[in-house]
Every structure is written in structure tokens, then in C-alpha cells.
Amino acid sequence: MLILPKRHLVLENDKKTNPSALNEKAGISPPEIISSAVAKNIQKFRNSQPTSKELIDGILSGNITALSRAITLVESTNPDHLIKANEVINACLSHANKSVRIGITGVPGVGKSTFIEAFGKHLTNLGKKVAVLAVDPSSTISHGSILGDKTRMEELVKDPNAYIRPSASGETLGGVARKTRETISLCEACGFDTIIIETVGVGQSETAVHSMVDFFLLLKIAGAGDELQGIKRGIMEMADAIVINKADGDNIKKAKLAKTEFNRALHLFPAKKSGWIPTTASCSALTKEGISEVWQTIEKFLAQTKENDYFYKKRSEQNEYWMLETINEQLKLNFFNNPEIQKLLDSTKKAVQNGETSPFAAAQLLLKTYFK
Amino acid sequence: MLILPKRHLVLENDKKTNPSALNEKAGISPPEIISSAVAKNIQKFRNSQPTSKELIDGILSGNITALSRAITLVESTNPDHLIKANEVINACLSHANKSVRIGITGVPGVGKSTFIEAFGKHLTNLGKKVAVLAVDPSSTISHGSILGDKTRMEELVKDPNAYIRPSASGETLGGVARKTRETISLCEACGFDTIIIETVGVGQSETAVHSMVDFFLLLKIAGAGDELQGIKRGIMEMADAIVINKADGDNIKKAKLAKTEFNRALHLFPAKKSGWIPTTASCSALTKEGISEVWQTIEKFLAQTKENDYFYKKRSEQNEYWMLETINEQLKLNFFNNPEIQKLLDSTKKAVQNGETSPFAAAQLLLKTYFK
Structure with missing residues (x-):
């Protein structure tokens, strides 16, 4: 997934306060430090990035490209993509x-x-x-x-x-x-x-x-x-x-x-x-x-x-299961991606494995660090 | 588990600023609003509540009463007891x-x-x-x-x-x-x-x-x-x-x-x-x-x-497993005991079960509430 360079965003902001004399469309003016090839890539990326609505309309009309793009959003690790993915999924749900x-x-x-x-x-x-x-x-x-x-x-x-x-x-x-x-x-x-x-x-x-x-x-x-x-x-x-x-x-x-x-x-x-x-x-x-x-x-x-209604009951249970699973997964991710936890984790794990500290005391130590 | 009434603690503090004329030992003076029977119970409770060190010494010398008391701490839901329990466990660990x-x-x-x-x-x-x-x-x-x-x-x-x-x-x-x-x-x-x-x-x-x-x-x-x-x-x-x-x-x-x-x-x-x-x-x-x-x-x-070393390897893996399990359990407890989450949970669950919202969007909504 192509990530929009931050520099580009800064340049856009600069333009608002220092309007360029050149009559170029905002967002596609190639700043000197960016080669025209890179700029073209960015331009293409921006143009081709469909909105949630476009994706939803595409999916609901059976467009495979829209489907594939939405799935790519689902699979992305970018938080913005996650928000967009959820928008699309929720709109698709009734269908x-x-x-x-x-x-x-x-x-x-x-x-x-x-x-x-x-x-x-x-x-x-x-x-x-x-x-x-x-x-x-x-x-x-x-x-x-x-x-x-x-x-x-x-x-x-x-x-x-x-x-x-x-x-x-x-x-x-x-x-x-x-x-x-x-x-x-x-x-x-x-x-x-x-x-x-x-x-x-x-x-x-x-x-x-x-x-x-x-x-x-x-x-x-x-x-x-x-x-x-x-x-x-x-x-x-x-x-x-x-x-x-x-x-x-x-x-x-x-x-x-x-x-x-x-x-x-x-x-x-x-x-x-x-x-x-x-x-x-x-x-x-x-x-x-x-x-x-x-x-x-x-x-x-x-x-x-x-x-016998089992089909519907099971689907309803599965929905609840996936809600709880998603919560659980995110709680763990948030915990183990915490910089303080990452600093402590390896040594704590080792102490636990070697029996130097109890698994429970070690867990409490990490949790205290996390929640403080 | 007998819980120490808060009123009792307040009275102790009061005494510091308003010293009593009566020559009574701090902590056991029966205030009028507490019956002497209750006071006796509290006194007994305070006297009989062993320190971590007493528990550790007791356990290490094979004292069953100390063991039972320490287990009661482990089973308690009181956070203070948990801290004490971890102290005792950690000290016992090498033995x-x-x-x-x-x-x-x-x-x-x-x-x-x-x-x-x-x-x-x-x-x-x-x-x-x-x-x-x-x-x-x-x-x-x-x-x-x-x-x-x-x-x-x-x-x-x-x-x-x-x-x-x-x-x-x-x-x-x-x-x-x-x-x-x-x-x-x-x-x-x-x-x-x-x-x-x-x-x-x-x-x-x-x-x-x-x-x-x-x-x-x-x-x-x-x-x-x-x-x-x-x-x-x-x-x-x-x-x-x-x-x-x-x-x-x-x-x-x-x-x-x-x-x-x-x-x-x-x-x-x-x-x-x-x-x-x-x-x-x-x-x-x-x-x-x-x-x-x-x-x-x-x-x-x-x-x-x-x-073949499997015995020791398994114990070491089990220790790590219990550390991670304890963390996971506490993360979930903290999440689901959050007052904001408790307010939202039932209606969100119902919407998910009925297919009105996706399990993932619902999870994100709850997580956003929790982490904000």
C-alpha cells in the first residue's frame, strides 16, 4: 500500500498562506524537491483512491474491482483504512x-x-x-x-x-x-x-x-x-x-x-x-x-x-462472538504495542520462564505499568 | 471475607486532630455508633490479619493455617489482597x-x-x-x-x-x-x-x-x-x-x-x-x-x-502461558467493568446479534469509547 508522504501534506498547507503565482490545481503542483515521477505517482494514487460511497455503490452493483479494493482496506494496518473499511462494511451489511x-x-x-x-x-x-x-x-x-x-x-x-x-x-x-x-x-x-x-x-x-x-x-x-x-x-x-x-x-x-x-x-x-x-x-x-x-x-x-431456526441462531451467536473476539484482539494489540510494555516484556518473560518470578506477579507488574 | 467498615477508619483519623481524653489504645476504642460486639469483631479481625511475612514464614514451615489464609487472599477480589497474595507467592516461589x-x-x-x-x-x-x-x-x-x-x-x-x-x-x-x-x-x-x-x-x-x-x-x-x-x-x-x-x-x-x-x-x-x-x-x-x-x-x-527435558520445557512454557493468560484476563475485566462500556454493551450486543451493525464496527465503537 502506497503511503502518502507527509512532505506533500505540508506543502499543501504552505500554499494556503503563501499562494503560488502559478495557476496550478491544488494538490498536484510538483514541488521542486519531489521528482516529477514521484509526483505523478502521488497524483495517480490520489485520483484512484475511491471514497467510501464509491466503494459501497461499486460493491452493491457487483463491481469486482470495488470489492477487491474494499478487501484491501480491510486487510490494511492503517487506522484510517480501518475506519473506511468499517463504513463500507456497515453500509453493505443490510445487503x-x-x-x-x-x-x-x-x-x-x-x-x-x-x-x-x-x-x-x-x-x-x-x-x-x-x-x-x-x-x-x-x-x-x-x-x-x-x-x-x-x-x-x-x-x-x-x-x-x-x-x-x-x-x-x-x-x-x-x-x-x-x-x-x-x-x-x-x-x-x-x-x-x-x-x-x-x-x-x-x-x-x-x-x-x-x-x-x-x-x-x-x-x-x-x-x-x-x-x-x-x-x-x-x-x-x-x-x-x-x-x-x-x-x-x-x-x-x-x-x-x-x-x-x-x-x-x-x-x-x-x-x-x-x-x-x-x-x-x-x-x-x-x-x-x-x-x-x-x-x-x-x-x-x-x-x-x-x-429448526438453528441457522439463524448460530449466525446471531457468531456475530456476537466476532464482536468480542475483535475487542479482545484489539485490547491485546494495544497492550503489547505499548512502548513501556515492549521495553519490559522480554526480560519479564525470561524471569517467568526461569521461575524467578511468578507468572501472576509478572502479569501484575506489566498491567500496572500499562494502566498507570 | 470481613470488610473493614470505612467509618472506623474515619474515627481513627479524627482522633489525630482531636485527641481523646480517654487513655485508650488507638484503633480499638469503640465509638458509640458501633456496638461493642461489632467492635470486638473488628478488633479480632485486625489482630488476626497476618502480615505477608507471617504468611510466608508460616507456609515455608509447613503451617496449614497460613497456607489456607494465603489461598483465601489469592481467591479474594480485593485488590489489596491481590498485592499481598503476589508478595507471598513470589517469596514462596524459590521454595x-x-x-x-x-x-x-x-x-x-x-x-x-x-x-x-x-x-x-x-x-x-x-x-x-x-x-x-x-x-x-x-x-x-x-x-x-x-x-x-x-x-x-x-x-x-x-x-x-x-x-x-x-x-x-x-x-x-x-x-x-x-x-x-x-x-x-x-x-x-x-x-x-x-x-x-x-x-x-x-x-x-x-x-x-x-x-x-x-x-x-x-x-x-x-x-x-x-x-x-x-x-x-x-x-x-x-x-x-x-x-x-x-x-x-x-x-x-x-x-x-x-x-x-x-x-x-x-x-x-x-x-x-x-x-x-x-x-x-x-x-x-x-x-x-x-x-x-x-x-x-x-x-x-x-x-x-x-x-528428555520435556518436563522442564513444559513447565517453563506453562509459566509463560499463565503470565499471558493473566494479562488477557485482566485486560478484558478492565474493559468490561468500565462504566461507559457497561452502559453501551447491551444495546450494542443486541444490534450485532440482529445484524443491524457489523461485529467489527460495534467493536470499534466500544474500543473508541474505552480508549478515549
């Missing part, structure tokens, strides 16, 4: 919320990208508008390990009714997840009625994704026997459906066996609050076998949970 | 940490109390000093559902080498857990070398307990087939050992079967960072069969994890 939000997880290798490509194409063929987002806290380090390579969804990326956006980056999972959650609202206001949120099935990010979707799908492949291995139990417990991918060719038999095994495992879990009994299925993103059935399952789930 | 901390969980009905009684007696017979604590956030509502009824541990409660303390109460799990974690340090400084922390196996409290113990034991009973049911998968994943209790009489066969089944289930979980392979065992708190084996397992675990 959002008419979608279904689907979380998809699975360890690397299960074929998430090819599944989402086949599933997404199936949905756009049904006349749906599909947005694919991602929550991947590791993307900060790996520069976008999932969805970074859009070429893995060749078909979908060319589809005018699909919008693919890589994971936001950020220092904390909370931050990344919050940004994705905000992006959902923008996509919905832009007319996307099916939101797919991808995540890697290895850590805490599933819990975050679970708290922003209506339906949670766990993607698996038939393995060599230890079907339950390699994925945290908590993730299986969250799943509304387990889909065994790559059920084609020699794999069909193995996939069938795995399906039975997962089905048995799922029945050992306590009943879900939604009243929904998790299902298992197999499919092939390659042959498209079973893809339409996955969507039928989701439709059944939606009908059932809208009928 | 603590030489214990083993064992978490025990299991759903109601598995016989946690009888198990802890039998297990605790076994340990005191071995010459150990055993402290039994609890983390039960529900105790605020149920007035101490676990460990409230000490008569369920008749033998242990009479044992001079055992100390039993019911769960602290508090509004949040975080608060309850923190208080228990602090209590551990005090018990250790008081000479208790084996700390047992009990919790009910139904919720989030296991994660909190897991983050304060060296060894996590899941207690089960042989059921009617669905052995894995009724307990969250995440809890099984935390367990270093699963012990099937009530393996006596007709139950012995069933317990053996359950043991096999759990053993299979445990092997499906990913390997533990500790390098320890979780074990299963059966025992009877009634016949004492298998109780000594549980302790042998723990000793083996300790030897192995001290050998």
Missing part, C-alpha cells in the same frame, strides 16, 4: 447475509484446490455466484501457501461468477480470521451467494473458520488403514460432513471402506446442537463423480437448520 | 516447583472422589505430602459441586499429610483456573510434593488444567459398549493415561475389554511432544487393586520426561 457460508478443511494432499474447483464450477453452473476465501495464518511466512497459486483453480479463476481471494496475512490467527470474516460480508453484499472458506486442517484455524461458516466440510482421502490419523479429533467433531476425495480408478474401493469407517467414527460423537447428523460421502474432483451430491447434502442441511 | 502436578478428570459417576481418596492414601503411605485442588467453574452456581463435600474423602481429609481445598469460585473459568494455578505454588512451598488437580470432564476446564499439570489422567468406567462416548475427543487427546475405575466384581471383565478398546483408540492419536506413549490401565478404588500401578506409571513418565 449481505443472504448467502450460505461453507468451510472446507483437509490436510495438504487431500486435493482441496481441485475439489473447490470442481465444486465451485458445479455451483456456478447452477447459476450461483461463488466467492472462495482462505484462512491461512501460515501465509505470512510461506507467502500464501493456500490459494496463493490461483493456477490450481484454472477454470474457476476464469469464471465471471467466481471470485477467488488468497488468505489475508497477519501476525496472529485472530487477525487473519477477523479480516476473512469481514471479507465475507463484503462478498455477500457484492452478490456472492455461496462463500467457500478454505483452511488447512492442521491447527487452530479450523475453530476460527468454524465460527464463521454455516456448514463445515472435512475433506479426506482413503488412506492405508489408519483412517482417523493425521487430523485432530476436534476437527472431526466440528464436521457436518466428511467427504472422501479422489474416489476414482483404483481408489474407489478404498474410498468406500474409508466412508464406512468414518461413518462409524462419526456416530461415536455426541449429538450436534443443530440436530443435524453428520454424513459421509465420497467423490472425485477429477471425474466429477459425487460432486453434485455434496451440494445436495448442504441444501438438505440448510433446509433442516432453517426449519 | 516451590519441586512437586509433581497431576490432573485428574472424568465425567460425574466415574468415581473421581473415591479414586483420589485411594490414590492419595497410597501416596501418603509412601511418605508423600498430597494437596488436592479443584477447578470447577460451575461451583459458583452449584456452590461447589466437586470437592465441596469433603466427607466423600473421609480418610484423606483426616490425613495430616494431605490438604484438600475445594475449587475457587469466580465468574470466569479463566479466573477460577488462575486462582488454582497460584494455589499450586503456595501448596508446593508449604511442602506438598504431589499436587492433584481434579476437574469434571465435560468442558473447557480440562484445557486450563492441562496447562498447569505435568501429567494428565483421564478416569473412565467400563460402559455398555460405546466406550468413546460422553467425553470430548480433545480430552482423550490430552490424556497421558486412561484409567478405568470400578474394575471390581462383575466389572472386571468389562473393564478389561474397555482397556483394550481405549488402547486402540489412543494409538490413533498423533504422537505426543513428550515422547510419552499414553497408557491404559484398570483399577478399583474400592479394592485398591491397580492403584499402586497408576503411581508407577506416573513415576515412569516423570523419569522419561525429565530425561
Whole structure:
């Protein structure tokens, strides 16, 4: 993100008291110390920076460029951008919320990208508008390990009714997840009625994704026997459906066996609050076998949970959750970015780790510094 | 906790400017508006309120009364008590940490109390000093559902080498857990070398307990087939050992079967960072069969994890975790107890739940109010 140089602002102010003799438009007069190339950049930046209203109008009329720009604001760390982002989101809100939000997880290798490509194409063929987002806290380090390579969804990326956006980056999972959650609202206001949120099935990010979707799908492949291995139990417990991918060719038999095994495992879990009994299925993103059935399952789930009101209750709870999460995240950021705290933190941590001071006394010391 | 009436302090100050003609000791002169009974109570309270040094000396010499008083300070909501508690804990710290901390969980009905009684007696017979604590956030509502009824541990409660303390109460799990974690340090400084922390196996409290113990034991009973049911998968994943209790009489066969089944289930979980392979065992708190084996397992675990340094690394990580948790808890408390926030919170929450405002805009509004 290009940051407006302060010098430029100062020059504008100077002009008010010392009006230039030259008849130039305010804001674009190139001061001597700034090269014309830089000035041109600034000019372009100023001209191209749309107002909140322009963004809102753009999003509501289905303009993808406006959507992308608004998401960039959401992902920015600039406080001004945050204010603008909130304006846009709030204005979009009454137009959002008419979608279904689907979380998809699975360890690397299960074929998430090819599944989402086949599933997404199936949905756009049904006349749906599909947005694919991602929550991947590791993307900060790996520069976008999932969805970074859009070429893995060749078909979908060319589809005018699909919008693919890589994971936001950020220092904390909370931050990344919050940004994705905000992006959902923008996509919905832009007319996307099916939101797919991808995540890697290895850590805490599933819990975050679970708290922003209506339906949670766990993607698996038939393995060599230890079907339950390699994925945290908590993730299986969250799943509304387990889909065994790559059920084609020699794999069909193995996939069938795995399906039975997962089905048995799922029945050992306590009943879900939604009243929904998790299902298992197999499919092939390659042959498209079973893809339409996955969507039928989701439709059944939606009908059932809208009928028993669980769908709406969960969304309302999720909204409250994200408010509290955002507050919590900001409180922590404010605390740990405090210069006084930053000076003390390392040595205090070390003393605590070595057992020289109690964790509680250390916390009180830092809190006292912060609140004074 | 008796609170010193403010009136009393005022009278003391008055005396400085208007010295009484009566030759009475400062601080115990009964003013007319306070009945002599109340004054006596205050006097007793003042006399009996030990200093930090007295508490520290008491704890370090193994005085149970001093220990109990210090724990009461830890559990108090009075900020002055908190300061004093931290003083005491910090002074005790270098004398603590030489214990083993064992978490025990299991759903109601598995016989946690009888198990802890039998297990605790076994340990005191071995010459150990055993402290039994609890983390039960529900105790605020149920007035101490676990460990409230000490008569369920008749033998242990009479044992001079055992100390039993019911769960602290508090509004949040975080608060309850923190208080228990602090209590551990005090018990250790008081000479208790084996700390047992009990919790009910139904919720989030296991994660909190897991983050304060060296060894996590899941207690089960042989059921009617669905052995894995009724307990969250995440809890099984935390367990270093699963012990099937009530393996006596007709139950012995069933317990053996359950043991096999759990053993299979445990092997499906990913390997533990500790390098320890979780074990299963059966025992009877009634016949004492298998109780000594549980302790042998723990000793083996300790030897192995001290050998590979995991024991010390985990404790150091736990210390840091509790520092950060305490900070987080206090930041939230300070925020939600802010009078301005309290005025706004309900209506903001409702607007968010109903989708009238975005969770993020609502959070920003509250944060702006708080930080201004």
C-alpha cells in the first residue's frame, strides 16, 4: 500500500498562506524537491483512491474491482483504512447475509484446490455466484501457501461468477480470521451467494473458520488403514460432513471402506446442537463423480437448520462472538504495542520462564505499568 | 471475607486532630455508633490479619493455617489482597516447583472422589505430602459441586499429610483456573510434593488444567459398549493415561475389554511432544487393586520426561502461558467493568446479534469509547 508522504501534506498547507503565482490545481503542483515521477505517482494514487460511497455503490452493483479494493482496506494496518473499511462494511451489511457460508478443511494432499474447483464450477453452473476465501495464518511466512497459486483453480479463476481471494496475512490467527470474516460480508453484499472458506486442517484455524461458516466440510482421502490419523479429533467433531476425495480408478474401493469407517467414527460423537447428523460421502474432483451430491447434502442441511431456526441462531451467536473476539484482539494489540510494555516484556518473560518470578506477579507488574 | 467498615477508619483519623481524653489504645476504642460486639469483631479481625511475612514464614514451615489464609487472599477480589497474595507467592516461589502436578478428570459417576481418596492414601503411605485442588467453574452456581463435600474423602481429609481445598469460585473459568494455578505454588512451598488437580470432564476446564499439570489422567468406567462416548475427543487427546475405575466384581471383565478398546483408540492419536506413549490401565478404588500401578506409571513418565527435558520445557512454557493468560484476563475485566462500556454493551450486543451493525464496527465503537 502506497503511503502518502507527509512532505506533500505540508506543502499543501504552505500554499494556503503563501499562494503560488502559478495557476496550478491544488494538490498536484510538483514541488521542486519531489521528482516529477514521484509526483505523478502521488497524483495517480490520489485520483484512484475511491471514497467510501464509491466503494459501497461499486460493491452493491457487483463491481469486482470495488470489492477487491474494499478487501484491501480491510486487510490494511492503517487506522484510517480501518475506519473506511468499517463504513463500507456497515453500509453493505443490510445487503449481505443472504448467502450460505461453507468451510472446507483437509490436510495438504487431500486435493482441496481441485475439489473447490470442481465444486465451485458445479455451483456456478447452477447459476450461483461463488466467492472462495482462505484462512491461512501460515501465509505470512510461506507467502500464501493456500490459494496463493490461483493456477490450481484454472477454470474457476476464469469464471465471471467466481471470485477467488488468497488468505489475508497477519501476525496472529485472530487477525487473519477477523479480516476473512469481514471479507465475507463484503462478498455477500457484492452478490456472492455461496462463500467457500478454505483452511488447512492442521491447527487452530479450523475453530476460527468454524465460527464463521454455516456448514463445515472435512475433506479426506482413503488412506492405508489408519483412517482417523493425521487430523485432530476436534476437527472431526466440528464436521457436518466428511467427504472422501479422489474416489476414482483404483481408489474407489478404498474410498468406500474409508466412508464406512468414518461413518462409524462419526456416530461415536455426541449429538450436534443443530440436530443435524453428520454424513459421509465420497467423490472425485477429477471425474466429477459425487460432486453434485455434496451440494445436495448442504441444501438438505440448510433446509433442516432453517426449519429448526438453528441457522439463524448460530449466525446471531457468531456475530456476537466476532464482536468480542475483535475487542479482545484489539485490547491485546494495544497492550503489547505499548512502548513501556515492549521495553519490559522480554526480560519479564525470561524471569517467568526461569521461575524467578511468578507468572501472576509478572502479569501484575506489566498491567500496572500499562494502566498507570 | 470481613470488610473493614470505612467509618472506623474515619474515627481513627479524627482522633489525630482531636485527641481523646480517654487513655485508650488507638484503633480499638469503640465509638458509640458501633456496638461493642461489632467492635470486638473488628478488633479480632485486625489482630488476626497476618502480615505477608507471617504468611510466608508460616507456609515455608509447613503451617496449614497460613497456607489456607494465603489461598483465601489469592481467591479474594480485593485488590489489596491481590498485592499481598503476589508478595507471598513470589517469596514462596524459590521454595516451590519441586512437586509433581497431576490432573485428574472424568465425567460425574466415574468415581473421581473415591479414586483420589485411594490414590492419595497410597501416596501418603509412601511418605508423600498430597494437596488436592479443584477447578470447577460451575461451583459458583452449584456452590461447589466437586470437592465441596469433603466427607466423600473421609480418610484423606483426616490425613495430616494431605490438604484438600475445594475449587475457587469466580465468574470466569479463566479466573477460577488462575486462582488454582497460584494455589499450586503456595501448596508446593508449604511442602506438598504431589499436587492433584481434579476437574469434571465435560468442558473447557480440562484445557486450563492441562496447562498447569505435568501429567494428565483421564478416569473412565467400563460402559455398555460405546466406550468413546460422553467425553470430548480433545480430552482423550490430552490424556497421558486412561484409567478405568470400578474394575471390581462383575466389572472386571468389562473393564478389561474397555482397556483394550481405549488402547486402540489412543494409538490413533498423533504422537505426543513428550515422547510419552499414553497408557491404559484398570483399577478399583474400592479394592485398591491397580492403584499402586497408576503411581508407577506416573513415576515412569516423570523419569522419561525429565530425561528428555520435556518436563522442564513444559513447565517453563506453562509459566509463560499463565503470565499471558493473566494479562488477557485482566485486560478484558478492565474493559468490561468500565462504566461507559457497561452502559453501551447491551444495546450494542443486541444490534450485532440482529445484524443491524457489523461485529467489527460495534467493536470499534466500544474500543473508541474505552480508549478515549
